[in-house]
Amino acid sequence: MKPLDLKPGEIARLLRSNGLRLQIGPFAVSLRSRLRRVAEQIAFFYGDYPRIEADAFVDFHIQINNPAGLRHWVRPQAIFSFDGFKPFKPLPEDQAFAMFEWGLNWCIATTSHQFLITHAAVVAKNGQAIIFPGEPGAGKSTLCAALVSRGWQLLSDEMALIDPGDLSITPVPRPIGLKNESIAIMKNYGDETLVGPPVTDTIKGTVAHMRPPADSIVHADRDTRPGYIIFPTYSAAADSQLDKVEKTRALVRIAEQSFNYHILGREGFRTVERLVSRCPAFDLRYSQLDSAIAEIDALL
Amino acid sequence: MTAESNITWKANFPDSFLWAEWEDEEASVFFHRGSGETLLLNPLGAYLLKTICSEDISEEKLAQRTVRYFDLPVDEELLSAISVSLHTFEQKGLLLSSASQ
Amino acid sequence: MKERCLLTDTLFDPAAAGHYSAAEWDLLLRQARAANLLAQLGVRLAQHPAQTEIPHSVAQHLRSARLIVKRQNRAIRWEVSLLQQALYDLAVPIVVLKGAAYVLAGLPNSDGRLFHDIDILVPRSALKEVEARLRRWGWRSTHNNAYDQRYYRRWMHELPPLQHIQRQTVLDVHHSILPLTARLHPDPGKLIANAVADPANEDIYWLAPEDMLLHSMTHLFHDGELENGLRDLVDMEILLNHFGTGKAFWARLTERAELLELGRPLYYGLRYVERVLQRAIPAETAETASAWGPGWLLGRLMDFLFLEALQPAHTSCNTLSTSIARWMLYVRSHYLRMPLRLLIPHLVHKAVVKEGNGEIEIPKGLRKIIADADKG
Numbered sequence: 198m199k200p201l202d203l204k205p206g207e208i209a210r211l212l213r214s215n216g217l218r219l220q221i222g223p224f225a226v227s228l229r230s231r232l233r234r235v236a237e238q239i240a241f242f243y244g245d246y247p248r249i250e251a252d253a254f255v256d257f258h259i260q261i262n263n264p265a266g267l268r269h270w271v272r273p274q275a276i277f278s279f280d281g282f283k284p285f286k287p288l289p290e291d292q293a294f295a296m297f298e299w300g301l302n303w304c305i306a307t308t309s310h311q312f313l314i315t316h317a318a319v320v321a322k323n324g325q326a327i328i329f330p331g332e333p334g335a336g337k338s339t340l341c342a343a344l345v346s347r348g349w350q351l352l353s354d355e356m357a358l359i360d361p362g363d364l365s366i367t368p369v370p371r372p373i374g375l376k377n378e379s380i381a382i383m384k385n386y387g388d389e390t391l392v393g394p395p396v397t398d399t400i401k402g403t404v405a406h407m408r409p410p411a412d413s414i415v416h417a418d419r420d421t422r423p424g425y426i427i428f429p430t431y432s433a434a435a436d437s438q439l440d441k442v443e444k445t446r447a448l449v450r451i452a453e454q455s456f457n458y459h460i461l462g463r464e465g466f467r468t469v470e471r472l473v474s475r476c477p478a479f480d481l482r483y484s485q486l487d488s489a490i491a492e493i494d495a496l497l
Numbered sequence: 498m499t500a501e502s503n504i505t506w507k508a509n510f511p512d513s514f515l516w517a518e519w520e521d522e523e524a525s526v527f528f529h530r531g532s533g534e535t536l537l538l539n540p541l542g543a544y545l546l547k548t549i550c551s552e553d554i555s556e557e558k559l560a561q562r563t564v565r566y567f568d569l570p571v572d573e574e575l576l577s578a579i580s581v582s583l584h585t586f587e588q589k590g591l592l593l594s595s596a597s598q
Numbered sequence: 599m600k601e602r603c604l605l606t607d608t609l610f611d612p613a614a615a616g617h618y619s620a621a622e623w624d625l626l627l628r629q630a631r632a633a634n635l636l637a638q639l640g641v642r643l644a645q646h647p648a649q650t651e652i653p654h655s656v657a658q659h660l661r662s663a664r665l666i667v668k669r670q671n672r673a674i675r676w677e678v679s680l681l682q683q684a685l686y687d688l689a690v691p692i693v694v695l696k697g698a699a700y701v702l703a704g705l706p707n708s709d710g711r712l713f714h715d716i717d718i719l720v721p722r723s724a725l726k727e728v729e730a731r732l733r734r735w736g737w738r739s740t741h742n743n744a745y746d747q748r749y750y751r752r753w754m755h756e757l758p759p760l761q762h763i764q765r766q767t768v769l770d771v772h773h774s775i776l777p778l779t780a781r782l783h784p785d786p787g788k789l790i791a792n793a794v795a796d797p798a799n800e801d802i803y804w805l806a807p808e809d810m811l812l813h814s815m816t817h818l819f820h821d822g823e824l825e826n827g828l829r830d831l832v833d834m835e836i837l838l839n840h841f842g843t844g845k846a847f848w849a850r851l852t853e854r855a856e857l858l859e860l861g862r863p864l865y866y867g868l869r870y871v872e873r874v875l876q877r878a879i880p881a882e883t884a885e886t887a888s889a890w891g892p893g894w895l896l897g898r899l900m901d902f903l904f905l906e907a908l909q910p911a912h913t914s915c916n917t918l919s920t921s922i923a924r925w926m927l928y929v930r931s932h933y934l935r936m937p938l939r940l941l942i943p944h945l946v947h948k949a950v951v952k953e954g955n956g957e958i959e960i961p962k963g964l965r966k967i968i969a970d971a972d973k974g
Contacts, residue, residue: 531676
């Protein structure tokens with residue numbers, strides 16, 4: 198597949214007309230939008246992604262535009278549409294790009310039951326993936342962004358796509374969502390030029406996205422074996438420490454974090470059972486990114 | 498015994514009961530395909546559900562078996578733990594009860 | 599510009615999919631998803647495996663949709679077991695309707711059908727007790743404002759929808775299949791008396807085959823929720839194929855329509871199953887039903903409205919006239935449900951309360967007219 202390799206102006210034109218068609222991990226996505234803000238950010242974040250042919254099958258036909266109505270003239274809003282179906286209320290227009298990311302998460306999680314889909318960041322090194330399930334406030338994205346800044350491959354920031362057959366993980370590398378303090382932390386820790394403009398006052402506070410490394414996008418067609426499960430917890434002034442988690446507990450915690458576990462039913466339950474049988478699970482308490490990464494490196 | 502002798506317990510969709518267990522861990526994980534519920538159970542909870550899953554049973558008989566299985570003295574605390582567990586499972590739609598005079 | 603409706607073509611002739619291009623598969627899946635028929639499409643294509651090689655991505659979407667249905671159906675059987683437990687002491691017949699009934703009765707349309715609520719029909723005399731008992735088992739009314747409560751209790755054929763406080767399942771408890779104010783008055787007692795007992799669950803019933811079809815037709819052609827219209831029509835087609843293997847069924851169908859005073863919905867049901875899904879109707883039945891049809895002029899209008907409105911709810915099939923047809927049929931269904939003096943205040947109330955909730959979408963074309971009229 199060819200990389201997009203388009204000028205920002207061409208991207209904007211495609212978004213306005215028949216749609217910009219991108220391959221994002223295993224998914225073919227068509228995006229249409231008249232919003233300039235969306236065009237700018239898509240060019241920034243998705244400029245290196247492979248493009249797909251105009252007459253190919255598309256998994257998700259997405260539009261982000263202003264909702265109908267007069268309200269637009271008072272306070273501009275954006276609304277997400279999955280082929281005419283609008284699952285969310287409109288949001289202020291400056292959140293339009295974040296809305297695309299959230300909406301695409303929703304599309305994947307509600308339609309892609311060929312995978313067990315777990316709310317988790319996944320990074321890999323030497324052909325082994327580490328799953329970081331995202332309990333609220335765990336700081337999985339910060340840790341994930343830090344690992345990626347230190348040369349790990351990004352498989353996913355929000356969702357682990359786990360194959361119920363062989364447990365391999367299909368990469369779906371996308372911009373890493375950073376919240377509040379993490380934004381400044383990552384600007385200092387990693388490459389500042391990869392972080393997009395912050396948006397304030399979202400339901401998640403201030404958010405910004407970080408561009409995934411070009412290497413991760415190139416290797417997005419390679420499934421990877423999972424090696425470990427790590428439940429991160431950010432805890433001020435804590436020394437980095439890994440503690441073994443019992444398999445039974447890991448199973449229940451991953452089941453809770455999975456979007457479609459109940460839809461897969463028996464297959465979902467058995468998949469998580471096999472996953473925790475194969476991959477040792479740990480709690481990781483950390484306050485310093487460097488020492489946390491050292492602990493994780495030592496596992497491999 | 499104070500167990501409610503006139504209640505009979507039965508599993509709701511026994512073929513929906515699935516278990517994950519490891520030899521070196523005490524707890525069990527239970528999954529019910531009907532409700533979609535996943536529970537981390539202590540040995541008492543697991544024993545109760547497994548026993549009821551294999552046959553419908555009165556609460557009194559279940560309590561007697563439990564006492565024997567775990568080799569415990571019969572006391573109020575144990576009986577009430579059994580009763581509370583059973584009603585919790587019933588609330589979750591995993592067990593059905595019927596009065597059997 | 600209206601493209602050809604691939605979905606109905608493919609449902610009628612699944613083998614045609616064998617030579618679809620990637621772009622055609624793309625359009626087909628979009629129409630099927632919008633019509634809530636994705637899983638049903640998967641079922642049809644699986645029944646004709648020899649001719650059709652389904653592209654990998656397409657197969658994943660179809661399989662996912664069927665997994666959701668499978669999960670739903672398992673959950674429904676479980677939910678009904680809890681309903682039965684809650685109402686067991688009352689010893690009243692609980693007639694499960696629509697989607698949940700198809701699942702319990704193991705009918706072939708249940709493999710590919712998604713639905714939201716569980717609908718049950720109970721004798722009106724038992725309604726109070728049923729409601730009280732359901733409350734005790736955790737079911738609560740979702741419509742708490744006084745207007746809605748009054749509206750449902752005075753005019754409707756069901757209680758305000760109930761929702762379970764832990765499981766969130768929505769339950770509609772009916773005492774009739776049409777509102778008390780409706781033009782047609784099918785006697786619910788006759789439906790209950792004719793219902794089929796569930797061999798696996800005491801007190802649980804579903805409607806007899808003919809009544810099940812008549813109910814489905816009444817619901818579609820007198821209810822006005824046309825976004826799922828094509829899905830409901832497909833239900834009828836599958837049920838007619840399933841039950842209609844012998845002459846006796848077709849004779850009972852017209853007899854029951856006569857007895858329940860549901861001749862008109864039967865006429866519409868048979869007509870549009872034939873027109874939209876190309877399912878042939880036995881000549882004798884069609885002839886009997888034609889006596890219940892509307893006059894020539896009204897018939898032409900209804901053809902125009904229903905043939906538009908029964909398209910998949912996807913932009914590729916929807917033109918301005920589709921939206922207008924749906925809107926007119928929505929208003930018509932209310933008109934059929936209640937006298938005009940009740941209708942106007944109710945529609946106004948609904949429009950004011952539900953605007954922006956997406957429940958009644960005023961079609962874009964009409965909105966423009968309304969906005970212009972406002973300015974004038």
